[in-house]
Amino acid sequence: MKPDRSDCIFCRIAAHEVPKTFRYEDDVLMVFDDIRPSAPVHLLIVPKRHIPSVVDFGTAERALAGELILAANLAAADAGIKDGYKLVFNAGRKGGQIIDHVHLHLLGGWSQDQE
Ligand code: 5GP
Numbered sequence: 163m164k165p166d167r168s169d170c171i172f173c174r175i176a177a178h179e180v181p182k183t184f185r186y187e188d189d190v191l192m193v194f195d196d197i198r199p200s201a202p203v204h205l206l207i208v209p210k211r212h213i214p215s216v217v218d219f220g221t222a223e224r225a226l227a228g229e230l231i232l233a234a235n236l237a238a239a240d241a242g243i244k245d246g247y248k249l250v251f252n253a254g255r256k257g258g259q260i261i262d263h264v265h266l267h268l269l270g271g272w273s274q275d276q277e
């Protein structure tokens with residue numbers, strides 16, 4: 163499979179050009195660990211198709227939006243954190259987005275006494 167964008171790291175991961183251990187993968191999306199985790203469990207749920215940001219989601223992405231959230235819930239259960247986690251889309255530079263290929267952050271695994 164050729165990447166949608168050869169200059170996009172997540173497209174290259176989707177095309178298996180960059181070696182990556184997937185927690186989950188199907189034709190539509192992939193789940194893998196963030197390279198610089200901000201939480202004990204920090205996974206990224208990433209559509210394979212290149213869409214720059216969640217800001218670009220329209221009605222054509224309605225089903226995909228649902229799939230990303232369901233995949234995150236399953237990944238949380240697999241990672242043993244379904245009792246509590248955060249799902250975050252950073253949208254645009256002002257929203258903290260660095261990689262311009264949409265991805266959903268799944269963060270969790272904190273001990274109970276942590277804020
Ligand atoms: P953003 O700020 O765009 O929402 O998040 C991008 C995330 O992707 C960051 O948390 C960053 O650590 C992660 N990241 C950047 N490059 C790579 C990579 O090559 N592999 C993986 N697994 N994560 C990456």
Ligand code: ZN
Binds near residue numbers: 172211262
């Ligand atoms: Zn891409």
